[in-house]
Amino acid sequence: SYVLTQPPSVSVAPGKTARITCGGNNIGSKSVHWYQQKPGQAPVLVMYYDGDRPSGIPERFSGSNSGNTATLTISRVEAGDEADYYCQVWDSSSDHVVFGGGTKLTVL
Amino acid sequence: QLQLQESGPGLVKPSETLSLACTVSDGSISSSNFYWDWIRQPPGKGLEWIGSIYSSGSTYYNPSLKSRVTISVDTSKNQFSLKLTSVTAADTAVYYCARHLMSQLHSPWDYWGQGTLVTVSS
Numbered sequence: 001s002y003v004l005t006q007p008p009s010v011s012v013a014p015g016k017t018a019r020i021t022c023g024g025n026n027i028g029s030k031s032v033h034w035y036q037q038k039p040g041q042a043p044v045l046v047m048y049y050d051g052d053r054p055s056g057i058p059e060r061f062s063g064s065n066s067g068n069t070a071t072l073t074i075s076r077v078e079a080g081d082e083a084d085y086y087c088q089v090w091d092s093s094s095d096h097v098v099f100g101g102g103t104k105l106t107v108l
Numbered sequence: 109q110l111q112l113q114e115s116g117p118g119l120v121k122p123s124e125t126l127s128l129a130c131t132v133s134d135g136s137i138s139s140s141n142f143y144w145d146w147i148r149q150p151p152g153k154g155l156e157w158i159g160s161i162y163s164s165g166s167t168y169y170n171p172s173l174k175s176r177v178t179i180s181v182d183t184s185k186n187q188f189s190l191k192l193t194s195v196t197a198a199d200t201a202v203y204y205c206a207r208h209l210m211s212q213l214h215s216p217w218d219y220w221g222q223g224t225l226v227t228v229s230s
Contacts, residue, residue, distance in 0.1 A: 001171070033216035035155075042204055042220040043155065054218065086155055090214035095168055097145075097157035097213075 002091040004100035011106045012077050020103045022070040022087030030089045032070040034063060037084045037102075046085075047072055074105075082107045110135040112205050112221035120199075120228050126192040130205030130221055131185070137163055138183035141211040146179060146190045148201040149223075156201075160213060161188055168213065195228045202226075 005023040012018040022032060032050050035043035046057050050065040060075045074081055087100040116128035130144070137144065146158040159169040161179045169177050178191040192199060202225050206217035 031214055035216075037155075042223050043217075044220075045209070045216050045218055048209065048216040088155075088216065092214070094171065095213075096170055097160075099155045099157065102154040 001094060002089070002098050004087055004089065004098055006085075006087060006100035006103045008101070009104045009106065011108055012074075013108045014079060015076055018074040018077050018081070018105055020072045020074075020085050020087075020105065022072070022100045023068055024070075024089070024098075025068060027068055027070050027089065028066045030065075030091075032063070032065050033088045034072045035086045035088065036081075037086065038082075043086065077105075077107055079107050081105060110207065110219045112207065112219055114203060114205050114221045114224040116224065116226070118225060118227060120195055120226060121230050122196055122228055123194055126190070126195050126199060126226055126228070128190045128203055128205075128224065128226070129182075129185075129187045130189070131187050132207075133186075137181055137186050137188060139163075143208040143211070143213055143215075144181070144188045145206045145208065145217060147204045147206055147217075149204070150198075150201040158190065158192075158203075160208075197228050200226065200228045 034047040036046045037043040047063040051063040062073045086102045111133040113131045120126045143160045145160045159179045161167045176193045181188045202223040204223045205221045207219040209215045209218040
């Protein structure tokens with residue numbers, strides 16, 4: 001089955017840029033979605049179809065997807081961005097959803 | 109604004125059946141062309157997709173849970189439901205219901221319920 005690999009943790013200083021990766025075999029051929037989850041809350045969609053941003057999500061959030069890696073980039077990181085981030089795809093070869101293991105973003 | 113609310117027992121005994129419902133407010137399941145899903149998250153762990161149901165009733169399930177899962181729609185109550193049989197402690201999790209952004213399974217979820225914790229214990 002299809003596997004998505006995320007780093008368990010990423011740390012960044014306020015005002016800097018955070019890059020959270022999601023690796024998968026030829027993931028560039030799939031559509032990747034990203035969710036932000038804060039403690040005790042439901043996930044929130046922050047990026048969809050690789051690089052589309054839902055309304056209400058700051059322009060500081062951007063996404064890209066090519067080859068074997070998709071990336072969620074957060075510019076000018078703020079304390080409020082500290083959360084777990086999950087990537088997700090639909091695996092059409094097996095007709096089911098696949099999640100990455102999640103990345104905990106820590107703002108130093 | 110569409111709202112989803114999970115409901116059901118917070119405690120289930122091992123080997124029994126977990127049953128949850130998701131009530132949809134400010135939107136009709138039957139008249140919509142969307143997929144409605146269940147997703148779960150064990151304490152301290154990541155997200156796991158359980159399955160999807162279309163407004164017409166067609167379903168897709170996680171292969172790892174397929175033999176134990178049934179998702180159904182009750183249009184009279186504007187709800188969709190989850191049944192998971194033969195539960196074990198490994199099924200202890202926060203269970204979320206969610207709706208896809210578009211009428212395709214490859215679309216993301218844009219509306220989520222708040223989640224409900226189900227503990228499997230005797």
